[in-house]
Amino acid sequence: MSEKLQVEAIQQGTVIDHIPAGQGIRILKRLHLESAGKRITVGMNLPSQNHGLKDIIKVEGRMFTEDEAHQLALFAPSATINVIDDYEVVNKFGMQLPDTLVGVFPCPNSNCISLNEPVNSYFYISVKGEADSGDAQVKMRCKYCEKSFNKEVVVGN
Template identity: 40%
Template sequence: MERDIRVRKIKDGTVIDHITAGQALNVLKIIGITREFPKTTVTVAINVPSRKAGLKDIVKVEGKELRSEEVDKIALIAPKATINIIRNYQVVEKKEVSIPPKLEGVLKCANPNCITHFEPVKTKFHVEKKEPIKLRCHYCERVMSEAEIVRQF
């Protein structure tokens, strides 16, 4: 076990590890820390040396488990992230994120003329490229870049 704050044990919550370096703040936006959980203890480590992959970010959130929609969004910007669910100081579940081949109802289309803004249809995107992420709208074919996706978080 390492000795520093990075691995301080939390009682219940989630540790998101192996986040692509520099994406920790976007992960915080995705999981709604500032809005929904203003009093939650959150530990953020940015640019931590990693044996596997140069540098990585880590986010630890006490008292929160992630919804699948949040996990899907994290996968878009941090495809190597691992999610560790902690209950009573133990890791009860460890999973790797994966980018779903299709994303439905998770993001808005960046094309202001897209039908999804006018009709009650669920947005749907196909994965065009994984890293950095590019998504193609099922309805208008518009391709969204990582920057456009991150802006929505």
């Protein structure tokens, strides 16, 4: 563990670390993390080794579902998920984009039939460009209207 803890350590649960500064609140709301009644601590604008400033979210007493981890990958691709047990980091993983995203965001195409039918939205997710060169763009293609959107258009900034 780091020499100086910037937010109190947790005994058991999940720490989302390396969230871009300013995104922490948004992630909290988008994933409805507060609604489970678990103890949550949020650190904002903390100094980070490699990213300038970062946010951090600590959720006690629960793990993230695969679905939540996938949504997180869309909101905060640079984040890491740490699983904590008995005050130790027992698992650490980076974000992995899902291949598809179902029923979370509506299709931005106002003519899309998915908006008027009782169906879940459905996007195929792909990455264009080189992640290393910093110009990677996440694309989301709607299964129903087959239009392709930049991620930001679907999930917001």
